[in-house]
Each structure stands twice: as structure tokens, then as C-alpha cells.
Amino acid sequence: MLILCASIVIPFSSVKAADSAKGKALFQTNCASCHNVHKKLTGPALAGVADRWPDKKLLHQWIHNSASVLATGDKYANDLFNEYNKTAMTSFPSLSNDEIDDILEYVKVEGGKPQGPKVVDQPEGAPDKGNDNSLLFGIITLILAVVALILMQINSNLNKLAGDKEGVPTPDPVPFYKNKAYLALIILVLFMVGGYLTIQGAVGLGRQKDYMPEQPIFYSHKVHAGINQINCLYCHAGAEKSKHAMIPSENICMNCHKAIKEYSGPELTTAEGKKVNGTAEIAKLYDYVGWDPEAGKYTKPGRPIEWTKIHNLPDHVYFNHSQHVVAGQQQCQTCHGAITEMDEVHQFADLSMGWCINCHRTTKVQFADNNYYSIFEKLHQDIKDKKIDSVTVEMVGGTECQKCHY
Ligand code: HEC
Ligand code: HEC
Ligand code: HEC
Ligand code: HEC
Ligand code: HEC
Ligand code: HEC
Incomplete structure (x- = not known):
């Protein structure tokens, strides 16, 4: 039986060493929404998974398409599927075998580490708060x-x-x-x-650096984006696709919280030092959406969670996330600070005009081989003539009033 399904899988020919750093990135984008290395989420904790699947090819096949493994009648896979209430795992036909090896290498390295509160690095390039002299x-x-x-x-x-x-x-x-x-x-x-x-x-006036309002649910970014490494874009997909980053709808919360009913992570406290009961906060989410965790179904109509907006530019300013995150290659943390360490989000930058312009003066754009900038013939010529070696946002018009003001 194993031989049958193994023959479907493309045999490995590469001998390239698996890369745990690449695996970490792949894990975060593809798997972290359902899996954690150490903890059970929607899917099982992945630490030690390679030992649970003695057949590596079958494990690869599972990740490519779990249904095809279930169809072979493999006992281990089917038992697992039943244990997880027949939740279908997403198929990843586009991941190459090398990429899957990278992910498994990351799981192995991370799984070998002792568990404990994680220290998340201060993001590189995050500006200092600046001493006030x-x-x-x-x-x-x-x-x-x-x-x-x-x-x-x-x-x-x-x-x-x-x-x-x-x-x-x-x-x-x-x-x-x-x-x-x-x-x-x-x-x-x-x-x-x-x-x-x-x-x-x-x-x-109206500027509110460090603003940290109390939210209707004590929702911790440190727990979600830090400890459990859920990708920012899983909840704020708009940051890549549109002007607004967007706050996720309750459905997105329920993708995970139908299964995660209790909080068992490190102790949570508010900024004032009051203890927070994470499980009770999850119960508030159920109350908002009308979900009965005992019955496992929606029992009453939901109402939206009214999150208090923290960042707020004046109406006369135009700011576009996608332009900064995709074209400009800027990290969320550069503008929003170490979100993965914040239980409660506060405003990190003052969002003043000087803040925008300072960055535009000093940040280089990806100029070469970028069609978006093909119209800047003079700058391209200057680079060819070696008059300049890089192009800042300012040089392509990033400090012109009408670019930011309606
Ligand atoms: C939509 C949620 C979801 C996503 C996304 C997901 N999985 Fe899963 N995974 C599951 C569930 C649920 C199971 C348990 C079996 C079942 O119900 O199908 C599982 C089982 C597994 C298993 C077997 C675990 C064991 O204990 O033997 C492996 C390995 C695995 N997933 C790897 C991955 C990898 C690698 C990725 C990312 C490339 C990934 N999964 C993405 C939900 C998911
Ligand atoms: C599981 C979903 C989820 C993930 C993952 C997530 N966020 Fe959020 N984010 C929210 C919710 C819900 C709010 C609104 C409540 C609040 O402000 O705490 C929010 C608010 C914010 C805000 C403040 C918005 C405002 O009102 O101005 C910022 C900035 C932010 N998130 C950035 C990030 C960054 C950066 C990451 C990745 C490191 C991230 N988020 C990951 C759900 C998420
Ligand atoms: C991708 C999966 C996922 C999504 C989406 C998600 N959560 Fe969570 N949530 C978790 C995990 C994992 C924990 C930690 C469980 C533990 O450590 O025991 C958690 C814990 C919590 C807690 C308790 C800890 C705390 O932060 O106070 C609350 C409340 C919570 N989630 C609310 C939400 C809300 C509201 C949303 C939607 C904006 C959301 N979650 C979306 C996975 C998710
Ligand atoms: C160049 C700076 C910059 C970067 C990079 C950036 N943001 Fe923002 N973000 C802002 C500004 C400015 C606002 C306020 C926008 C407004 O009020 O119109 C904001 C607002 C938000 C909000 C509130 C909702 C909204 O859309 O107004 C969220 C959530 C958010 N950002 C998440 C993210 C995430 C996630 C990333 C990374 C993928 C990111 N941001 C990258 C500057 C940035
Ligand atoms: C951390 C650095 C950084 C900060 C802070 C920043 N920007 Fe930018 N901005 C960039 C980069 C990089 C680009 C170039 C993106 C590209 O290649 O299109 C850019 C481009 C722009 C553009 C398009 C310019 C053009 O020539 O087409 C506008 C408009 C803009 N930013 C507005 C703002 C506003 C408004 C703020 C403040 C609220 C701001 N930016 C803060 C880095 C930043
Ligand atoms: C990179 C983006 C950017 C550019 C370029 C820019 N501004 Fe601004 N401007 C802003 C932001 C952001 C604010 C809001 C600041 C605040 O809320 O304090 C602002 C606010 C203002 C205000 C309102 C006063 C205030 O401080 O609230 C005036 C007037 C103004 N800008 C004029 C200009 C003029 C004139 C130019 C061209 C020389 C210009 N701006 C170019 C981003 C920009």
C-alpha cells in the first residue's frame, strides 16, 4: 500500500541541505495559521513529527495533499484525521520537496529547543525613539x-x-x-x-503617539503574532493589497477559536498590571459572534466587535499601505514598532509630516529593473554615468506636497 502511494510522489533527487531559516519563513506563511511547533492548535503540534511518520515520502505526500494519503486508507493518517474532527488540512501542491524539507528542518530545530517565553528580536531598522534633549x-x-x-x-x-x-x-x-x-x-x-x-x-493636536485605548476584548498581539507566530497578513491582508491594512472580521478569529477554547499561555496583564483571564476573553469573543462552544455551533445572531481605532491620519493626507509594504518593501515594524511584543497595541510613530518626509529623504527605492520607475530617464542616465549610486523616495517625488495631500 505504501509502495503504491509512494510511487505517486516524485522521487527526491536533490541532496541540497535543508535550510531551517527558509523553512521558518515558509512555515509562518503557510502553516502557522493552523500549526505551532510545540502546541496543539487547529492541527497537531508538529515537534517530532518526522518520527511519527517513518516514511518520509508519505509525509511529503501528506503535506502536498492530505486527502490523497487518507484515500490510501493509511491507519495512522485516518486515526489522526478522526482525532481532529475530520478537519481537512489545506493542500500545498505548489510547495517543492526541497521547501517541505526546509519546513521539516525548521520544525526539527525549533522542536529541539526548550519551550519557554520567547524573546523576539527588536526589528532591524526600527528607528530609535530619539532622546528628547x-x-x-x-x-x-x-x-x-x-x-x-x-x-x-x-x-x-x-x-x-x-x-x-x-x-x-x-x-x-x-x-x-x-x-x-x-x-x-x-x-x-x-x-x-x-x-x-x-x-x-x-x-x-490630534496627534496621539503612544495612544493605547482599552479594547472590547483583551486581544494580545504578543500571544498571536509573537508567541504563536501568526503572520500579520493572515489578519491584515489589506496591508499588501490595498490602501488600508484592515482589522480582521470575527470570522477570521473563529477559524481558529472554534477549536481553541482555552488560553494556556504565559500570564497576561494589562498595562496597569491587572491580571487578565485569557479564557474569559475568548468567551467574550464567543458572546460577540453567538457561538456556543459546548454545542459547537452558532446559537444566536452575532454582533460586530467594536475595536477602537488607534492610528488616524487627518483626512487631508493620503497614505497607502500596499505602496509601502509591497513596492517600498517596508517592514510593518518600522512604522508600527515591535507589535509582536505588545499585548495591547499602542501607536509607535507620531505620524507627523516630518516623520513621513524624513523617511522619504533617507530611504532608497528599488530603482533598477523596476517598470514603475521607467519614466525617470534622467535618473537612470545619472546612474549609468555613475553620478549617483542610488535613488531615494525624495528623488522620485516623495516630498512633493500633492503626493501626500489631496
Ligand atoms: C487549515 C489548517 C491547516 C493548515 C494551513 C496546515 N495544516 Fe497540517 N494539519 C491540519 C490538521 C487539522 C491536521 C490533523 C489531521 C487532519 O485533520 O487532517 C494536520 C496534520 C498535519 C501533519 C501530521 C501531524 C502528525 O502529528 O502526524 C503534518 C506533518 C502537517 N499537518 C504539516 C503541515 C504543514 C507543513 C503545513 C504548512 C505547509 C500545514 N500542515 C498546514 C491542519 C492544517
Ligand atoms: C490573529 C489576528 C491578528 C494578527 C495575526 C495580527 N493582528 Fe494586528 N490587529 C488585530 C486586531 C483584532 C486588531 C484590533 C484590536 C487592537 O487594536 O488590538 C489589530 C490592530 C492592529 C494595529 C492597530 C490598528 C489601529 O487601530 O490603528 C496595528 C498597527 C496592527 N494590528 C499591526 C499588526 C502587525 C504589524 C502584525 C504582525 C506582527 C499584526 N497586527 C498581526 C488582529 C491581528
Ligand atoms: C490563526 C489562529 C488564530 C486566530 C485567527 C485568532 N486566534 Fe486568538 N488565539 C490563538 C492561539 C494559538 C491562542 C493562544 C492559546 C494558548 O496559548 O493557549 C489564542 C488566544 C486568544 C485569546 C486569549 C489570549 C489573549 O490574547 O488575550 C483571545 C482573547 C483571543 N485569542 C482572541 C482572538 C480574537 C478576537 C481573534 C480575531 C481577531 C483571534 N483570537 C484570532 C489563535 C488564533
Ligand atoms: C510606512 C509606514 C507603515 C508601514 C510600513 C505599515 N504601516 Fe500600518 N499604518 C501606517 C499609517 C500611517 C497608518 C494610519 C493610516 C490612516 O489613518 O489612514 C497605519 C494603519 C494601520 C492599521 C489600522 C487600520 C488601517 O488600515 O488604517 C493597521 C491594522 C496596520 N496599519 C497594520 C500594518 C501591517 C500589518 C503592516 C505590515 C504588513 C503595516 N501596517 C505596515 C503606517 C505604516
Ligand atoms: C519607513 C519609511 C517611510 C515612512 C515612515 C513613510 N514612507 Fe511613504 N514611502 C516610503 C517608500 C520606500 C516609498 C517608495 C515606494 C515605491 O517604491 O513606490 C514611499 C512612497 C510614498 C508615496 C508615493 C510617492 C511617489 O513618488 O509615488 C506616498 C504618497 C507616500 N509614501 C506617503 C507617505 C505618508 C503620507 C507617510 C506618513 C504618514 C509616509 N509615506 C511615511 C517609505 C516611507
Ligand atoms: C510624505 C508625505 C507628505 C508630504 C510630501 C507633505 N506632507 Fe504635509 N502633511 C503630511 C502629514 C502626514 C500631515 C499630518 C500631520 C499631523 O497630523 O500632525 C501633514 C500636514 C500638513 C499640514 C497641516 C498642518 C499640520 O501640521 O497638521 C499642512 C499645512 C501641510 N501638511 C502642508 C504641506 C505642504 C505645503 C507640503 C509641500 C511642501 C506638504 N505638506 C508635503 C504629509 C506630507
């Missing part, structure tokens, strides 16, 4: 001003002493708080500082 400068300015005042006072006292000695009558020095010139200077400085702060405040 203005307070320091303010204090130094103030100290210098006081020193200057004291020196001026000493100077006028010395003048008077010198004058008295020579018998030249000099008027008593006016104490500095009565001196009109000093007072005028102080008022001017206060006026300038006040004006600056008011304008800064007005420009920043």
Missing part, C-alpha cells in the same frame, strides 16, 4: 542666563568702586530687578518660549 538644553540656558546676570551685576559694582576711588561720582547701580533693560529681556525670552510651546501644542 530639549529639557537639558533649557536648563543649561537658564544656568547660563543666571551666570550672565551675576557677572553683569559684579561688573557694574566694580565700575562704581573704581569710580568712587578716583572721586568720579557714579550713580548707584540699579538692582537688576529694577533695571528696565533686564526686565525687557526677560519678558522677551518668556514670550518666545511660550509662543514656541503653544505652536508645538497646536501642531500636535
